Amino acid sequence: MNINHMELENIRHLVGSHQTVANKLESYANQCQDPQLKQMLIQDAQAAKNSAQKLIGFLQ
Incomplete structure (x- = not known):
């Protein structure tokens, strides 16, 4: 699955929040x-x- 830069930043933000x-x-x-x-x-x-x-799994 390819994610764009905005989605990547959103996932990073969500991981940090969790x-x-x-x-x-x-x-x-x-x-x-x-x-x-x-x-x-x-x-x-x-x-x-x-x-x-x-969520981190989406980054791998």
């Missing part, structure tokens, strides 16, 4: 005292990482 969200969610989880909320934050962080990896 990575930022994952980092923030992990940070919040580390500060969280409620076990259920902590687990939810960890799961959401992992989902954001997975999405970033899928």
